Structures are given as structure tokens and as C-alpha cells.
Amino acid sequence: MEYRLKTPISESDVRKLKIGDIVYVTGVMVTARDQAHRRALALHKEGKPLPIDLRGGVIFHCGPVVRKKDGEWEMVAAGPTTSTRMELFQAEFIEAFRPSIIVGKGGMGPRTAEAMKKFGAVYCDFTGGAAVLAAKAVERVRGVEWFELGIPEAMWILEVKDFGPLLVTIDSHGNSHHANVAKAVEENKPRVYSMLGVSK
Amino acid sequence: MVDVKRIEDLTVDLLRLAVIELPKDVKEALERAKERETSDIAKANLSAILENIRLAESMRRPVCQDTGLIVFFLDVGYGFGSVSGIPEAIAKGTKRATEEIPLRPNAVHPISRKNSGDNTGSYVPILNWSYVEGDYLEITAFPKGGGSENMTFFSMVKPGEGIAGIKRFVIDSVISSGGQPCPPTIIGVGIGGTADLALKLAKKSLLRPIGQRHSDPEIAKLEEDLLKAINMTGIGPMGLGGNVTSLDVHAEYAHCHTASLPVAVNTQCWAARRATARVYRDGRVEILSHGR
Numbered sequence: 001m002e003y004r005l006k007t008p009i010s011e012s013d014v015r016k017l018k019i020g021d022i023v024y025v026t027g028v029m030v031t032a033r034d035q036a037h038r039r040a041l042a043l044h045k046e047g048k049p050l051p052i053d054l055r056g057g058v059i060f061h062c063g064p065v066v067r068k069k070d071g072e073w074e075m076v077a078a079g080p081t082t083s084t085r086m087e088l089f090q091a092e093f094i095e096a097f098r099p100s101i102i103v104g105k106g107g108m109g110p111r112t113a114e115a116m117k118k119f120g121a122v123y124c125d126f127t128g129g130a131a132v133l134a135a136k137a138v139e140r141v142r143g144v145e146w147f148e149l150g151i152p153e154a155m156w157i158l159e160v161k162d163f164g165p166l167l168v169t170i171d172s173h174g175n176s177h178h179a180n181v182a183k184a185v186e187e188n189k190p191r192v193y194s195m196l197g198v199s200k
Numbered sequence: 201m202v203d204v205k206r207i208e209d210l211t212v213d214l215l216r217l218a219v220i221e222l223p224k225d226v227k228e229a230l231e232r233a234k235e236r237e238t239s240d241i242a243k244a245n246l247s248a249i250l251e252n253i254r255l256a257e258s259m260r261r262p263v264c265q266d267t268g269l270i271v272f273f274l275d276v277g278y279g280f281g282s283v284s285g286i287p288e289a290i291a292k293g294t295k296r297a298t299e300e301i302p303l304r305p306n307a308v309h310p311i312s313r314k315n316s317g318d319n320t321g322s323y324v325p326i327l328n329w330s331y332v333e334g335d336y337l338e339i340t341a342f343p344k345g346g347g348s349e350n351m352t353f354f355s356m357v358k359p360g361e362g363i364a365g366i367k368r369f370v371i372d373s374v375i376s377s378g379g380q381p382c383p384p385t386i387i388g389v390g391i392g393g394t395a396d397l398a399l400k401l402a403k404k405s406l407l408r409p410i411g412q413r414h415s416d417p418e419i420a421k422l423e424e425d426l427l428k429a430i431n432m433t434g435i436g437p438m439g440l441g442g443n444v445t446s447l448d449v450h451a452e453y454a455h456c457h458t459a460s461l462p463v464a465v466n467t468q469c470w471a472a473r474r475a476t477a478r479v480y481r482d483g484r485v486e487i488l489s490h491g492r
Binding site: 035062063064065066067076077078079081082084105106107125127128129130131132133134135136149150151152153165167169177178180181182184185188189191192193195196197198199 | 251317347364429
């Protein structure tokens with residue numbers, strides 16, 4: 001199935017999504033990598049608010065190339081980064097801030113998948129390295145928070161139009177496309193070893 | 201002596217060329233990969249990659265937002281003369297490139313994680329010097345992405361395990377990497393030497409164009425066998441499943457201690473960026489990559 005969703009995305013809309021579905025997102029998307037996840041959770045622990053409400057929102061694991069043009073930030077290139085680094089934080093992050101969609105590449109682990117099932121969120125893959133394609137879907141940079149973390153690690157608040165195609169690879173029903181691929185790879189292993197003349 | 205300003209300008213030009221335009225061999229290998237894929241997901245990802253490559257070239261933007269940690273390979277001809285001032289010129293060029301192209305500032309202090317803001321810092325840009333016959337200086341810009349560099353593996357394999365030990369270590373490394381290094385990848389394998397040399401050879405092997413085999417038939421056979429095995433795993437483009445996990449495997453070797461068998465794996469994402477130029481004693485510059 002193909003879906004076009006607008007932020008904020010309701011839990012009932014997110015629960016409809018299944019692995020293998022294609023999604024295009026319009027609205028607000030917020031970048032967050034290792035450092036932004038860490039800071040957000042630290043603020044939450046202290047009972048302090050984030051600069052932006054993330055409920056029903058879209059988190060993008062991305063550190064963009066940006067430039068300033070006529071006083072406004074412009075996204076030059078903005079593909080996803082490897083999501084497994086955020087596995088350290090993602091489950092707590094989902095529980096604390098309740099985003100609907102996490103966009104990245106390479107998939108995430110069982111703790112994140114469990115949190116997505118519990119709180120109603122999905123993980124989507126965007127083609128890694130397809131940075132100009134991604135930047136083209138960014139209509140405007142609304143702002144940047146935590147700039148002192150450096151350009152890649154700062155929190156960029158983006159207005160996007162039909163950002164995608166996003167492939168749902170972890171849904172809120174306990175399914176993971178990445179886990180399915182990993183299982184298939186494991187099943188291929190004996191054949192691969194025997195081709196190389198390597199014992200099991 | 202060559203004017204160092206010329207080297208500074210060339211540094212900017214090579215970085216621009218590297219991050220915007222992939223070499224022809226890489227683009228052609230990705231086109232072939234798309235033809236070999238059968239699943240919709242794999243084909244869609246390769247189509248997005250190829251479309252992105254075209255967009256980057258036409259819009260003159262970096263092909264990937266991770267414009268890498270800045271690495272150079274420098275082959276100095278014995279007859280080239282002094283290289284005094286060249287490291288400083290390359291650092292200056294790197295700072296300018298960060299502003300002018302622009303590049304993403306990626307260099308951070310390893311402990312404080314503070315970003316220098318200009319892609320330079322302690323030991324960075326990384327300069328790999330070697331000496332060759334000739335009267336020129338050959339410079340290769342090799343910006344290396346973090347996601348693929350994180351998929352680096354090293355093992356002191358037991359010499360008694362022989363070639364099977366090497367193969368097992370490489371295939372297990374690729375399988376454990378899954379989709380993280382942005383497949384279809386190029387796998388660089390360094391065999392022998394000391395631990396540090398094996399890692400360096402693994403990285404250096406990534407400079408070789410796709411499809412070019414090692415001159416030693418035994419190493420060439422190892423490359424072919426590993427490539428075939430890797431593409432039987434089913435990891436596929438972006439780790440989402442498919443027939444093409446790697447575009448090529450390149451291996452380099454060095455003699456090693458009779459008690460040792462060091463094996464290193466260094467992974468290159470599909471955005472295999474490299475740009476090479478020669479500078480002659482008289483200041484003439486010739487771009488060797490990118491068919492110019």
C-alpha cells in the first residue's frame with residue numbers, strides 16, 4: 001500500500017502501516033542523531049521541555065550539508081545516517097516524546113521495535129546516500145536548535161513536501177523487514193560457506 | 201618547486217570533483233547492479249541511487265550528505281623535488297572546500313566531540329604519503345564516509361587456518377555489517393604485514409577501479425570467490441534484500457611474520473568517491489580520474 005501522511009500523524013494512522021508499505025510525508029520533520037537524542041533525553045530527565053513538540057512527528061536520522069543563502073538556511077544534501085547508533089536511545093526517546101515515524105537507514109534493533117509496538121510508531125528506510133533526492137523534498141528550513149552541537153548533530157526543523165518514498169521496515173505490530181532479511185541471510189550461510197570451502 | 205597556492209586550489213578542485221561526481225567505473229557498476237536485481241525493493245533503491253547521482257551532477261551538489269573524513273593519498277615522484285608547504289596547502293584547501301562546495305564539517309575531537317567546523321584537526325586531513333618513480337606528485341582525494349568506515353574489522357587469524365581462515369573472517373565481517381555501510385559496497389581486504397599495514401592495505405585497495413583484478417592470480421581468485429560468496433548472502437542494496445551486496449572485492453597483500461596472519465576489512469559505501477590529479481615539476485596539472 002502507498003500512503004500520503006501529514007504531520008502530526010495520529011496513532012490510528014500509524015497503526016495502519018505494515019512492513020513493505022510506501023509512505024510520503026508532508027509537514028514537519030526534525031533531524032536528530034546521537035548527540036540530539038542524548039540531549040533530548042537528558043532534558044526530559046530534568047523535566048525540561050524540548051524546543052519543539054515531537055508528538056505525532058517525524059524524526060529523521062540525518063546530519064545534513066547546509067548553506068546560508070540570503071540569511072536563510074538551505075538543505076544542500078540530506079540523506080539518512082545509520083540508525084543502529086541511535087538504538088542506545090530510541091526506545092526511551094519514543095516513550096518520552098511519542099513521535100510517529102522514525103526515518104533512517106539500515107534498520108533498528110528489538111528494543112526499538114518493542115517500543116514501536118507499545119507506543120504506536122514505525123521505522124522507515126530512505127535510500128542511504130540519496131542525499132540530493134532527500135534535500136529536494138525539503139521546502140524550507142524552519143529553524144535549527146542546539147547549533148553548538150555542530151552542523152551534523154544539531155536539531156534541524158524542516159518543512160517537507162511528499163518526502164519519500166519511505167519504505168516501512170519496522171511496523172507497530174512487531175514485524176521487522178530487517179529481521180526477515182537477517183533470517184534469510186542466516187539461512188543462506190551454509191551455502192555461502194560451502195561455496196568458499198569454509199567449514200561451519 | 202611547485203607553487204603551493206596551486207596545490208591549495210587543486211585540493212579544492214579535487215574535493216569538489218570527488219564529492220559531486222562518482223567515477224565512471226562506479227556509476228557503470230551501479231547500472232549493472234540494477235539490471236541484475238529482481239526484487240522491487242532492491243530495484244527501487246538502485247533507481248533512487250542512480251537518480252540521485254544524476255541530480256547531484258546536474259545541481260552540482262554533493263552526492264551524499266556525509267562528505268566524509270577528508271583523506272588524501274600522495275604519491276611523490278623521487279624527481280618531483282621538495283614537498284615543503286604542501287601539507288599546509290592541502291589543509292588550507294580543505295577548509296576552503298568546506299565553505300565553497302560546501303562540505304559537511306565532520307571532524308570532531310574524539311573525546312569532547314567538539315566539531316572543528318572546517319574538516320581539519322589533529323592529523324586531519326589524513327595524508328598517506330608514498331614514494332614512486334617519476335617527476336610528478338599524484339594526489340588522490342578520498343573523502344571517506346563514517347557509516348562505511350565504521351564497518352572496519354581486523355583479526356590476527358591463525359596461520360594454520362590458511363586461506364579458509366581469511367575467507368571466513370571476510371564473509372563474517374560482511375554478514376555482520378548487513379545494511380549499515382550502504383550496500384552495494386566495495387570490500388577492501390588487507391592481508392599480511394603488521395596489523396597497521398593490513399588496515400592500510402585494505403583501505404588502499406579501495407582506490408583500484410571496480411572490475412580490475414589483482415595482478416597476482418591467487419589474490420585475483422580470492423577476490424572473485426569472495427565477491428561471488430558475498431552476493432549469495434542475500435543482504436542486497438541497503439540491506440533490504442537482493443542479489444547485489446557488493447560491487448567488487450579488492451585485496452592487497454604484504455609479506456608477514458611466519459607466526460602471523462593479519463587480515464583487515466575496510467568497507468566502502470556505494471558512493472565510492474575518489475578524484476586523482478598529477479602535478480608536474482613545471483606546475484602543469486593533469487586530472488586523471490573523471491575522464492578529463
